[in-house]
Amino acid sequence: MSVNTMQTRSIYKWGSPEVEEKLPSHTLDFLNNQFPVSNELKSSLPKGELNLKPLKKSKLSASIVSKLKKIVGNANVSLDDVSRARHSIGKFYTEIYKARFGEVTEVVDVVVLPKNETEIEEILSLANANKIPVIPFGAGSTVTKALQAPKGGISLDLSRLNRIIEFNAIDSTVTVEAGVYGPELEKHLNERGYTCGHFPQSFEFSTVGGWIAAKGAGQASTGYGKIEDILLGLTAMTPSGKFESKVYPAASIGPDMFRLFLGTEGSFGVITKATLKIRKYHSENSAKGSFIFKNFEKAVETMREVMQGGFGKPHFFRIQDPEETDISFHMSGLHGGKEDLFLRFIGYKPMQRSLMHIIIDGDPSYTKEVMKKIKKIAKRNGGFSTGESPVNKWLHQRYSSAYLRDYLMDEGIRIDTLETAVSWSNLHTLWENTRAYIKSFENTSCMVHISHAYENGANLYFIFLSPMNQQNEVSDFLKFHKGIIDSIHANGGSLSHHHGIGRMLSPWMEKEVGEEGIRILSSLKKTFDPKGIMNPGGLLGLK
CATH class of the missing domain: 3.30.465.10 (Uridine Diphospho-n-acetylenolpyruvylglucosamine Reductase; domain 3)
Incomplete structure (x- = not known):
């Protein structure tokens, strides 16, 4: 593999450079049937072999760069294109897609790695005096376009601030x-x-x-x-x-x-x-369980009753909707097997049934008692216990599954997510209407799960997959993506439950928080950052 191949793929790739997830043959067969992608499209997609296109030249003067090096040391200031590109994108779909073709356009001018607050204070003072933008950088996993640098500036990489100071x-x-x-x-x-x-x-x-x-x-x-x-x-x-x-x-x-x-x-x-x-925390005390329900509505009703029951709650509480449950059966190789056939026989039908996962942490007597009460509620709502195995399988892949996105994109499959928070009374309407919008597009799958529950509502996490558009993938995706956000917001969902706003959702912020909310945010911004150097360029609905 050439140096350029490594550099280019590492700019957008998820996780460890050494890890590349692959799919088993039965899963590949399912995906090929579900998302027909032409060989022409597959062969046209770069998989890391293209060179990074030349970036905009750094706008910082030699004097500023010299002062930054004096603050943090020469080895902790990077001006090379790969470092600048890697620090200027996150994991939003179009960022990854464009980077596959070597395109990273809104880039920082320099990457700086301070080691303490004193160095950060000096960097901010220098940047403020010269009106140079500063964008803090953690690990680059944002999916909201929060790392893009429309005004250039300094990427402040905080990886050297890595001390565990006190355990109490x-x-x-x-x-x-x-x-x-x-x-x-x-x-x-x-x-x-x-x-x-x-x-x-x-x-x-x-x-x-x-x-x-x-x-x-x-x-x-x-x-x-x-x-x-x-x-x-x-x-x-x-x-x-x-x-x-x-x-x-x-x-x-x-x-x-x-x-x-x-x-x-x-x-x-x-x-x-x-x-x-x-x-x-002692993992051996945790209670695990899973249930399958005949429909999503009964699974959600069970979750709501548990959260409002007053007897305790799971720490990990997850429901897969019927399509996510069905795709999970296919991708795990369970589809058509003896467990699947048995569940069908007793009335738990594909594309209707819904799977629930539960983990309860804490004292053994607590975990046992809470699980006992959950089982009673689940049974009343038609839930069939499927044991610990589905939970253990999910835990085994809960982090590694993130690597599959790069592989699916290699195969010409578009995959992205949006998530929201919604009250129980609006949950089903939002789920149905937003799914209907997503499913109105040809060859598009929409998997939805609930993974964060409260007394008053829950989140909905939408995962959507479809074949890429060979001619207009970026514009086609952005139009589709906007429609999903509009549907979520129109049906009573928040702009985000946990991913944040960034530049991706910024155009909707005034609708979310109101004109007065934007005024308050702007006033706070001006208090902390009078010259507007901190991550400028349309973040959080701010100008």
């Missing part, structure tokens, strides 16, 4: 720098009998700072909470100065100002440090 068993807290990756944090905690409880699909390739900046959620957030429920305090460096919150279990001291940085995606300042809640 008395207070059940851990304090870490923003560049700490999920696996390192969790390993440190597990060795001491604790967990952070935050497991996004990007867990292996995302950072604590990124979780906070996106206001993210993990796969066990039903039990442990989203990141805003886990965060107790933070430090952020802004162009106006250093903000550092004190850590309390709770306090009535006016608004919780540290929460102003949640979900702001680098537009107010640079998150450098955070204190998080931790929980005692």
Whole structure:
């Protein structure tokens, strides 16, 4: 493999450069039947062999670059095209698609890797004095176009801020720098009998700072909470100065100002440090189970009754809708097997049935009692217990499945996602109408799951797949994508539940928060960042 091949694919590829997921033959046969892609289209798609097209020349003067090198050291300033390109895209579909053809257009001028808050303060001071944009960079897993640099500037890579500062068993807290990756944090905690409880699909390739900046959620957030429920305090460096919150279990001291940085995606300042809640954890105490229901409605009713039951709740709680359940049967090789035939025989039909996964963490007596009550509710709603096996299979691939996107795109299959939060009373209408829009396009599959549940509602996570359009893939996709967002919003869903807003959803922000909401966000932005250098160019609905 040539150097250019490695460089080009590594710019957009998910995860570890060494890992390339493949699909078994039965899954490939299913996908080829489901999404017919011509050999002509497949052969026309680059798989990493194209050179990166020349980027815009860095606009920074030699003097500015010299000053940056003086702050962080020569080895921690990168001006090469591959580094600049890699730090200027995330994992939004069109970013990946264009990068396959060597196209990365809205790029930063330089990548800088500070090691501490003092260096960040000096960089922000230099950038502010010269009105140079600054875009904080964690691990690059954003799917909202938040890393694109329409005005160029500095990519502030926080990977060197990777210290676990304090583990506090008395207070059940851990304090870490923003560049700490999920696996390192969790390993440190597990060795001491604790967990952070935050497991996004990007867990292996995302950072604590990124979780906070996106206001993210993990796969066990039903039990442990989203990141805003886990965060107790933070430090952020802004162009106006250093903000550092004190850590309390709770306090009535006016608004919780540290929460102003949640979900702001680098537009107010640079998150450098955070204190998080931790929980005692022993995996051997966890209770696992799964149920299959005759339809999505009964599965959702069971989930709602559990969440409103007052007896406890699962930490991991997931429902696959009928199409996702059906595709899961096909891709796992279960379709047509003895388990499938038995389920059909007792009334659980393909494209009607819906699968539920459950994991409950905690004390053994608690997990046992909660599972007992869930089984009772599931049975009342026609749920058939399918044991621990489906949960264990899902856990085995919950992170590695992210690699399949690159492989599917190699094969000419478009795949992307959108997610939302919705009240129970609006959930079915939103699910039905948005699915109907997506399914109105030829050869398009729409898999939907619920993976985060609350007393008052849940999220819906839409995954859509179809053959690529050989002539107009980018414009065709963007039109299709806009229609999905419009449908979600028109049917009572939030713009996002956990991915964030970025530049992707920015055009809808005024509809979401109102004119006064935009005015408040703009005022906060001006307070922290008077000259508008932090991640400028249409983030969060801001001009």
